[in-house]
Amino acid sequence: MADTLSRAARSENMRRIRAKDTVPELAVRRALHRMGLRFRLHASxxxxxxxxxxxxxxxxxxxxxxxxxxxxxxxDGHVPKTNLSYWQAKLERNVLRDRRNRRKLAQLGFRVLVIWECEAQHPAVLEKKLRRFFPPPEPGAP
Structure with a gap:
């Protein structure tokens, strides 16, 4: 049996997808707080x-x-089989925009860490990745 949704069901699924305060984002925020790190959200x-x-x-x-x-x-990182030309173009634009933004952030002197949704689902994996990127300060360091 095919795993296809009606147009209305697909539209409803897409409408419910949020850009901020997602489950993976909240998991990363909680992990950083546990590490004693503070941050700013969505710096425009x-x-x-x-x-x-x-x-x-x-x-x-x-x-x-x-x-x-x-x-x-x-x-989950695959292009849907339906409406292939639309999705391929859209998702490729996302990837190119991500690459461009990471490069600009690096040029501004920022270190960039990408956490994938699937990594955020596993607390041990997430914490290990965050601790590698944000090692604890040396004793006596400011």
Missing amino acids: ELPGKPDLVLRRHQAVVLIHGCFWHQHRRCV
Whole structure:
């Protein structure tokens, strides 16, 4: 049996997708708070309006949905079979925009960490990735 939705059901699914305060974003925010790190949300003055900005660390964290940003190592990072020309073009534009924004952020001196939706679902994986990017300060460091 095919896994297809009616136009109305597909439209309803897409309408409910949020850009802010998503489950993966909230998981990353909680993990950073547990690590004692503070951040600013969705800084509109920076390229791509990064999800989290940690100016003290000169870093940004981007939380990408596996489908919308085409995570190649994830089952959700595939192009739908229906309306292929529309989705291919749209998702490719997203990937190109992401690359352009990461490059601009790096040019501004920011370190950029991308957290994928599938990584945020696994607390141990998420914490390990965050701790590698934000190591604890050396004793006696300011």
